[in-house]
Amino acid sequence: MATALEINQVSKTFKNDRGGVHVLDHLDLTVQEGEFVSVIGPSGCGKSTLLKLIAGLDSDFHGQIAVGDHEVHGPSIDRGFIFQEHRLFPWLTVEKNIAGNLSLRDPEVRSKVNHLIALVNLGGFEKAYPRQLSGGMSQRVAIARALLRNPKVLLLDEPFGALDAFTRAHLQEALHDIWEKNKTTMVLVTHDIDESVYLSSKVVVMDAKPGRIKAVVPIDLPYPRTRSSKAFQEFRTVILEHLDHKPSEPDDFSI
Amino acid sequence: MTTITLAENKENTLKRKKRSWDRGLALFRALFLPVVALLVWEVLTRLGALPSLLFSSPSLILTRAVNLISTGKLWEHMEISLFRALLGFLLGGGLGLAFGIIVGMNRKSEQYINPSFQMIRTIPLLAITPLFILWFGFGELSKILLISLGSFFPLYLQAFLGIRNIDNKLFEVARIMEYTRLQQITKLMIPSALPNILLGVRLSLSVAWMCLVAAELLGADKGIGYMIQDARSFMQTDTVFVGIIIFALAGKLSDSFVRVLEEKLLRWQDSFKA
Numbered sequence: 038m039a040t041a042l043e044i045n046q047v048s049k050t051f052k053n054d055r056g057g058v059h060v061l062d063h064l065d066l067t068v069q070e071g072e073f074v075s076v077i078g079p080s081g082c083g084k085s086t087l088l089k090l091i092a093g094l095d096s097d098f099h100g101q102i103a104v105g106d107h108e109v110h111g112p113s114i115d116r117g118f119i120f121q122e123h124r125l126f127p128w129l130t131v132e133k134n135i136a137g138n139l140s141l142r143d144p145e146v147r148s149k150v151n152h153l154i155a156l157v158n159l160g161g162f163e164k165a166y167p168r169q170l171s172g173g174m175s176q177r178v179a180i181a182r183a184l185l186r187n188p189k190v191l192l193l194d195e196p197f198g199a200l201d202a203f204t205r206a207h208l209q210e211a212l213h214d215i216w217e218k219n220k221t222t223m224v225l226v227t228h229d230i231d232e233s234v235y236l237s238s239k240v241v242v243m244d245a246k247p248g249r250i251k252a253v254v255p256i257d258l259p260y261p262r263t264r265s266s267k268a269f270q271e272f273r274t275v276i277l278e279h280l281d282h283k284p285s286e287p288d289d290f291s292i
Numbered sequence: 293m294t295t296i297t298l299a300e301n302k303e304n305t306l307k308r309k310k311r312s313w314d315r316g317l318a319l320f321r322a323l324f325l326p327v328v329a330l331l332v333w334e335v336l337t338r339l340g341a342l343p344s345l346l347f348s349s350p351s352l353i354l355t356r357a358v359n360l361i362s363t364g365k366l367w368e369h370m371e372i373s374l375f376r377a378l379l380g381f382l383l384g385g386g387l388g389l390a391f392g393i394i395v396g397m398n399r400k401s402e403q404y405i406n407p408s409f410q411m412i413r414t415i416p417l418l419a420i421t422p423l424f425i426l427w428f429g430f431g432e433l434s435k436i437l438l439i440s441l442g443s444f445f446p447l448y449l450q451a452f453l454g455i456r457n458i459d460n461k462l463f464e465v466a467r468i469m470e471y472t473r474l475q476q477i478t479k480l481m482i483p484s485a486l487p488n489i490l491l492g493v494r495l496s497l498s499v500a501w502m503c504l505v506a507a508e509l510l511g512a513d514k515g516i517g518y519m520i521q522d523a524r525s526f527m528q529t530d531t532v533f534v535g536i537i538i539f540a541l542a543g544k545l546s547d548s549f550v551r552v553l554e555e556k557l558l559r560w561q562d563s564f565k566a
Contacts, residue, residue: 094464112467124465128483128560138466138475166560186469 039105041222042068042091042190047100049086060086061098062247068190068224073216075225075233076241077276083248084226088192091224092118105189117183117191121198123175125167125182132163135182146185153181156215173204177211184219193225197232209235213260230280234272235262242279252279348529356530357537366519370538373504373515376432377542380439381500385493388444392451392492393481406452413445417503421510435507442503443496450492454485487558494550501543 049061060083068074076084089095091102093112102109104116125134132141132150139146154160157177167175176196183191193212197205213236216223227233233240237256244251256272263269330350336342337349344352360366391409395402421438428434458481466480482489508517516535523531 092468094467112464112470114468114470116468118465118468120461120465122461124461126462126465126480126483128486137469138471138479168560168562182469 039070040067041070041072041105042066042224043101043103044087044091045101045103047087047090047098047102049083049090049095049098059247061090062249064100064248064250066241066250068222070222071220072239073223073225073237074239074241075227075237076243077227077230077233077280078243078248078251079245079280080228082243082245084243085194087248088118088194088224088226091190092116092192094118114186115189117186117188119176119179119183119191119193119196121195123167123172123179125175125178127167130164130166131159131170131178134167134178135185137182137185139185149185150181153184156184156218157181157211171204172200173208176200176208180212180215184215184221188221190222190224193223195227196225198228205229205232212236217260230273230276231264234258234269234276235264240272240276242276251282254279344529345527346529348533352530353533353537356528357534360531360534366534366538369514369516369519373508373517374542376435376507376515377439377500377504380436380503381443381497383436384440384443384500385447385496387440388447388449388492388496389451389489391444392448393455393477393485395448396452396455396485397477397481409445409448413449417442418506421506425511430511435504435512438507439500439503443500446495446499447489447492450488450495451485454488454492455481457488458484487554487561490550490554490557493553494547497546497550498543501539501546505539 044064044066047061047064048059050057050059060081064087066074076087078084086095090098091104091109093109093116096110107115109116132154135150135153136146141147141150154163157180159174159177159181162170162174167178170178179196196212197208200208209232212223215221216236225233225236234256240254240256241250242252242254243249254272254276258268258272333342333347334350337344337347337352342349357366391405395405395409417438420441424434424438428437462480462484463476466476471479504515505517508515509521512518512521516538520532520535523529523535
């Protein structure tokens, strides 16, 4: 398998009056093509920052990030991005949102858009405006919009965090189906352990202040996975233990 | 089952009848005061309680209007007024829109341009009019420039505001999808700022009408404003009223036109569900 994403010694500091906050500290991570990697960790561990660096939305960091053979210098369509909010353009219909700056009059774009609308199960809503959609539906449009550009890597930043439990479970399933059908490499940032075990081929557990990788847990369970199974619960426990494990140095409780 | 449906049908028809009756009643109530006022006006002038030379009367105004229309005089004045207002609006509004977008997009140009524009904006237009006449004469140029100066600012301000209010998160999306700079303007900034831009168009149009009157009252040999001024000096009060009514109608019509445009273009907004 070829490497889809290579992160090499990446460090990032946010500058402030007192010098700066060290959010990422010499991070190394390799993601193979077709892998589904989840990044999990306490808030403030820099997981979302990492995703923005990979996307090229922030290029103020040390180290190297490469997608395929190309080093990342800015945003590009080879990295799709799903945000926590759907971020659809409110003045465009569903199909036009998916097409974006591509013309629906192009028969190739047209057929791909139709295919994606079917894939995310939104048939009949092509001409609807975002305000007419539920949160879950909007997020599915956002997924279709990202997939239209055939990204090498799809980056997902807590995409289902703002949804209710039912919709979330439903969308996790939908995302899994898309991953199986399209073989798109995916990197998912989440704080939901169940979500990470349910979807991923490996889970990266991060530590906060400064953000470091604490453990990489390969999840070698066959799909489809059942959340109630014993093996699932065992993986859940392993990740929970990694997350709970306190570092030897004392925490500073300055408030 | 059928009987219920029939009963429901009957009820629905009754409801619909009731609703159209309500609407008719509302219209009647809205028209009540104006109609009474017109009647009182007419009666008072006929009785001689109001001097018809100064106050005219609804019937006199109507007769005058018919006369002005049939002789083609009204159209002669209206043609030139429309031409001035439209050209002034297109020139001033167009520039306002362009500057609003540029200044909205770019902080540096905001710092260079915006303070001066804000300063000029506060000057009453009537105060500048004498200068315009000195510089550009009594001809069409001074009038059109005065109208464009007036209609420049509402569109400039609204376009600027609209661009500034765009959600920065959408720019991130556009960058990720590799929108070119031009696509960011045409496919993100302008549609997103459209509610403000259309409001600017409405405000600019109404200012254009006002400036038109000012320009034509100050010195012209044609146009509705001139018609009013000319009629005043001959004490033709009814013609003055016809002119005022024409301005009111034109303002209302242009405003309705933009409203229709808003309803068509802003269907995506929550507030335009109707």
